[in-house]
Amino acid sequence: MSRIAFITGATSGIGAASARALAGEGWRIIGLGRRKDRLEALADELGEGFLPITGDMRDLEDLQRIVRQLPEEWQGVDLLLNNAGLAPPMDDFQDADLSAQLNAMHTNMDGLVALTRALLPSLIERKGSIINLSSVAGSYPYRGGAVYGATKAFLTQFGLSLRSDLSGTGVRVTSIEPGMVETEFTLVRNGGDHEASDKLYADMDPLTADDIAEAVRWCAMLPANVNINRLEVMPTNQSFAGFSVHRDT
Structure with a gap:
């Protein structure tokens, strides 16, 4: 029987790319x-x-129900990718x-903790893996990122x-812990403002969802005696010096 990965936030970006990579x-x-x-x-x-499940990370009771009611052939979860x-x-x-601000906290922390706890019996039984998608925002501060950065520091x-x-x-x-990754993430953050999203990533060759999915795949496929504690990934043109970004123009 093939191994089973439970991926949150699987509808787009890193979640969808990771689903494809692991599949x-x-x-x-x-x-x-x-x-x-x-x-x-x-x-x-x-x-x-692929088993699609519609759910909201802010609904803690529903997350518990989802885990309890997984079909029998899907109950042996080997990997939890906390991506949402x-x-x-x-x-x-x-x-x-x-x-x-509170919505981000409920999504990024409360739901993640509840789902992780619910899946731990299976993960322990199967000596599985947990991969948390944190961010460099949890390590390096920037203006306007107080709550988001704090949620990612919590996750790490x-x-x-x-x-x-x-x-x-x-x-x-x-x-x-990725740096700048061009996905729908920034578009959603800016209320659907395509111009603001495009401006952020202009002329700097950001990471892609597939880049991070490859990191997920690599960690998941390592031998059982190897644990990657933290993996920080940035585009070459981004640094941690005040999130300085070199642009080609």
Whole structure:
């Protein structure tokens, strides 16, 4: 029987790209997301090896139900990819809409913790893996990123501490921390403003969803005795010196 990966935020970007990458290695994929049409399209693409599940990371009770009611042939989860997340608009915190900030916290932290806890029995039984999609924003501050950066710092620390708790179980825990990746993420953050999204990535050759999916695939396929604790990935033209970006024009 092939291994099973449970991927959150599977409807687009890194989640969808990771589903394709792991499916290419023979994994079966449980894809969780809010957009049913996107999940169905991915199911059409990947076939019977993809189980689409519509759900919201903010609904903690529903996440528990989803895990309890997985079909029997899909219950042995070997990998949890905690990819779902969002960022509020980049307003200074003192000027920011509080509801948008809290929404990011509920999505990026509360739901992730609840789902991870629900899947741990299977992951422990199968000596599986957890890969958390964090961000360089959790390590390096920038203006307008107070809450988003804090949620990603939480995710990184959660993973490191969880690895301590799981010592001796055989479960691997990895934090992948990308820099600038051109996906729908920034478009959503800016309320659908294509111009703002295009301007952010102009002339600097950002990472792609496929780049990070390759990192996910690599970590997932390593021998069982190898654990990548943290993997920080940036485009060549981005550095951590105040998030300085070199542009070609």
